[in-house]
Amino acid sequence: MDLRVSAKDLIPNHLTMALYTHIDLLPDTHWPRGMYCNGHILVDAEKMSKSKGNFLMLLECVELFSADATRYGV
Numbered sequence: 001m002d003l004r005v006s007a008k009d010l011i012p013n014h015l016t017m018a019l020y021t022h023i024d025l026l027p028d029t030h031w032p033r034g035m036y037c038n039g040h041i042l043v044d045a046e047k048m049s050k051s052k053g054n055f056l057m058l059l060e061c062v063e064l065f066s067a068d069a070t071r072y073g074v
Contacts, residue, residue: 002034005036007039018035
């Protein structure tokens with residue numbers, strides 16, 4: 001893994017465990033080369049989240065807008 005990117009609220013669980021498991025199970029040539037944490041993405045002043053309904057999975061975007069429109073938007 002060259003770069004692991006995740007939200008800042010996942011540092012205590014996902015990112016920390018990713019480091020622990022890679023270091024414990026794999027040789028150092030397979031350890032993550034870098035990690036990056038971003039802040040929360042806001043949509044209409046609310047955190048972007050599936051539970052809030054302001055987030056679409058990739059397949060949902062393709063079904064709603066077409067594959068070409070999804071490629072352009074991403």
